Amino acid sequence: MTQPSIPPTSNSPASHPVYRAHQFQKFAIDLALWTLAAVLAYVFRKPSALTESSFGLNVLVYFLISGVIMAVLSSYYGLYRQTWRRIGVPDLLVLLRAVLLATLGGLAMAFLLYGYLDLPRSVPLMTGVLGLLLMGGVRLLSRVLHERVPKGQASGQRRVLIVGAGDAGTLIAREMLRHPESKMRPVGFVDDAPDKHGTSVMGLPIFGSVDTLPEVVRREDVQQVLIAVPSADGTFVRRVVDLAKDTGVSYRIIPGVFEILSGHVTLGQIRDVNLEDLLRRPPVELNTAEIADYLRGRTVMVTGAGGSIGSEIVRQIVPFGPARVVLVGRGEGSLFAIQQELRRLAPALPQTALIGDVRDQDRMRQIFAEQRPQVVFHAAAHKHVPLMEAAPSEAILNNVIGTRNVVQMCLEYGVERLVNISTDKAVNPTSVMGASKRMAEKTVSAGAARAQPGQALVSVRFGNVLGSRGSVVPTFMAQIRQGGPVTVTHPEMTRYFMTIPEAARLVLQAGGLAENGRVYVLNMGQPVKIADLAEDVIRLSGARDIEVVYSGVRPGEKLYEELLTSSEGTDATTHSEIFSARLEQVDPQGLDRDIAVLEQAAHAGDFGVIRRELDRIIPENKFGSLG
Incomplete structure (x- = not known):
C-alpha cells in the first residue's frame, strides 16, 4: 500500500498560510464532492425514498460515516496536496486507491448496519463510482483549463513541429501548452513508427514519418523543428537537421535520455543542435x-x-x-x-x-x-x-x-x-x-x-x-567567425x-x-571525414557562403587513423x-x-x-x- 507522504516542515513552502488555505480548500471540495456522490447514489438507487420520512436520517448517518472514512483516507494519501492543474496518471491511481478503500468501508457499514438503517448495499458501490468521476473530473478539468491557450495568445507564437511522438515529445508538447508565454505552439508530430501515423497525442496530430517533414513544414506553416528523440544517434539527428535546413526553418533539440527519464524536461532546456549530437554512433555509457x-x-x-x-x-x-x-x-x-x-x-x-x-x-x-x-x-x-x-x-x-x-x-x-x-x-x-x-x-x-x-x-x-584544445573544431569556428574560408588538409582525411x-x-x-x-x-564506430565535419560546423553555425579549401597534409599527419x-x-x-x-x-x-x-x-x-x-x-x- 502507498505510504502517506511526509508532512511539510515548518520551514518549507508548504507551511505558508496561503498554501495551507489552498490545501484546505481542496480538502473541502473533495469532501463536498464525495457527499454529493453519496446523496446521488442513494437517490438513484431508491428514488421513492425522497418521500419517506426516514430519508433525511438515512442520508445523514450514511454521509457522516462515509464522510469520516473519506476524510481519513484523503489525509492518509495526501489527496489535498495534489497539484490539480498538473494531475497525472500516478495521481489518479492514488485517488483510485482512496476511493476503493472508501467504497469497501461503505460496504462494511452497509453490512454492519443492516436491519438498523435503510441502506441498500449497492449504494456504497454507486457512491464509489460517482465519487471517482466527480473528484477525478474536477482534477482533469483544472488541468484542461490550465493548459488551454487563451484566445488571442496563439497569434505571435512560433509554430513548432516536434520530431518524435514518444514520452519526450509528449512531455515537451505538454510544457508548451502549459506555458503560452514561451511563444511556442506545437502543431503536431512526425515519427518513424508506422503504427502512430494518423493518430494523435494530446489532441495534436502525428502527420507521418520524418521524411514528410518538408511537406508538413510547408503545409502547416511551421517555423521551428524540435528534435525530441533522446535516444537518437548522430545519423538520425543529421537526417533531421538536413531536412529542416532544406526547408529553411530553424531546428533545436531537447536534453538526453537521463533528463527524460527523471521527468526534468522543461522548455528552458531546449537548446541548439550541437556537434556532439551529430556523432555517428550512440555515446558510450558507464558501469x-x-x-x-x-x-x-x-x-x-x-x-x-x-x-x-x-x-x-x-x-x-x-x-x-x-x-x-x-x-x-x-x-x-x-x-x-x-x-x-x-x-x-x-x-x-x-x-x-x-x-x-x-x-x-x-x-x-x-x-x-x-x-x-x-x-x-x-x-x-x-x-x-x-x-x-x-x-x-x-x-x-x-x-x-x-x-x-x-x-x-x-x-x-x-x-x-x-x-x-x-x-x-x-x-x-x-x-x-x-x-x-x-x-x-x-x-x-x-x-x-x-x-x-x-x-x-x-x-x-x-x-x-571534439572541442578539446587540440581539436580542429575550435579552429573551424574561429575561421567561420572571420568569414572563412575553412581549411581542411585533404578531402579524404578521416578521423575517429x-x-x-x-x-x-x-x-x-x-x-x-x-x-x-x-x-x-x-x-x-565509423571514422568521420574532416571535410564532412567542416560542413557540419558551418551548418550548425548558421553561416552561409563559407568555402571549404584544402591546404595539404601537414608533416606527420596520416590520411586515416587506426585503433590497432x-x-x-x-x-x-x-x-x-x-x-x-x-x-x-x-x-x-x-x-x-x-x-x-x-x-x-x-x-x-x-x-x-x-x-x-x-x-x-x-x-x-x-x-x-x-x-
Whole structure:
C-alpha cells in the first residue's frame, strides 16, 4: 500500500498560510464532492425514498460515516496536496486507491448496519463510482483549463513541429501548452513508427514519418523543428537537421535520455543542435558501480588536470565519492580555473592543486610522497602533431620521460591504479607525437610487469576529442567567425571522434576494468571525414557562403587513423563498447636502455638520433608516409 507522504516542515513552502488555505480548500471540495456522490447514489438507487420520512436520517448517518472514512483516507494519501492543474496518471491511481478503500468501508457499514438503517448495499458501490468521476473530473478539468491557450495568445507564437511522438515529445508538447508565454505552439508530430501515423497525442496530430517533414513544414506553416528523440544517434539527428535546413526553418533539440527519464524536461532546456549530437554512433555509457568501487574513499590524482581531458576527468570523478582529489599541472591559469570550478561543484570535497611538471622527477617524487595518491589518471601530454614534429625533444621529454616518471612513482609509492591516456595516433605512427605516445604505452606496460600484487597499470587509447584544445573544431569556428574560408588538409582525411565527456567516461571505465598491463580501446564506430565535419560546423553555425579549401597534409599527419596495429588483436571486456588490445611483450630492461638513449638525445636536441631511435624501437612506424 502507498505510504502517506511526509508532512511539510515548518520551514518549507508548504507551511505558508496561503498554501495551507489552498490545501484546505481542496480538502473541502473533495469532501463536498464525495457527499454529493453519496446523496446521488442513494437517490438513484431508491428514488421513492425522497418521500419517506426516514430519508433525511438515512442520508445523514450514511454521509457522516462515509464522510469520516473519506476524510481519513484523503489525509492518509495526501489527496489535498495534489497539484490539480498538473494531475497525472500516478495521481489518479492514488485517488483510485482512496476511493476503493472508501467504497469497501461503505460496504462494511452497509453490512454492519443492516436491519438498523435503510441502506441498500449497492449504494456504497454507486457512491464509489460517482465519487471517482466527480473528484477525478474536477482534477482533469483544472488541468484542461490550465493548459488551454487563451484566445488571442496563439497569434505571435512560433509554430513548432516536434520530431518524435514518444514520452519526450509528449512531455515537451505538454510544457508548451502549459506555458503560452514561451511563444511556442506545437502543431503536431512526425515519427518513424508506422503504427502512430494518423493518430494523435494530446489532441495534436502525428502527420507521418520524418521524411514528410518538408511537406508538413510547408503545409502547416511551421517555423521551428524540435528534435525530441533522446535516444537518437548522430545519423538520425543529421537526417533531421538536413531536412529542416532544406526547408529553411530553424531546428533545436531537447536534453538526453537521463533528463527524460527523471521527468526534468522543461522548455528552458531546449537548446541548439550541437556537434556532439551529430556523432555517428550512440555515446558510450558507464558501469557506474564498477567505477564507484575503485574511486570511493580514495585519494585520486590527475596529472594535466587543467587540460581539456584532465579537467573533464576531475569533473566526472566528483559524483563517485573520492576522499580527496589532487590536481597536478604545469599551467597555473588552467589549473587555477579547474580548482575554482571544483570548489563550486563539490565544496565539501578536500582538494589540493599543485604546480608541477611530470618531466621533473624530483618534483613528482615530492608530490607523491606528500599526497600518497591511490588512483592516478595521467593526462599530461603534448598532443599537437605538427608542433611536436618541429620539436621532437619536447615530445620525448613530456610524453615519454614524463610518463616514465609517473609510472616509477606509482610503483615506488604503491599506487593501486594508474590509467595512462593514449591516442589512436600511437598506432602505426607517422609522427613524432604518435611515436612518443606509443613509447608511453610501452612504458606503462613495462611498469605493469614490475607491479606488485594489487596494482594495475593500464592505458586508454581513443581518437580525436571534439572541442578539446587540440581539436580542429575550435579552429573551424574561429575561421567561420572571420568569414572563412575553412581549411581542411585533404578531402579524404578521416578521423575517429568522441566528445570530451565521453573520453573522460572511457578513462574512468578503464580504471574500473583495470587488468594490469592492458591497453583499452573504445569501439568508436565509423571514422568521420574532416571535410564532412567542416560542413557540419558551418551548418550548425548558421553561416552561409563559407568555402571549404584544402591546404595539404601537414608533416606527420596520416590520411586515416587506426585503433590497432596489424599485429594486435582484441579481447572482449565486461563493457560491451570497450575492448582490450593484445600487445606484444615488452622487455623492461631493454626499454629502459632505449628511453635513456632518447632522453639523452632530447636534452642534446639531436632530432636525427630521436627519429632514428624511434624508427628502431617502433618497427611498425610509418615516418614520412601519409598512411
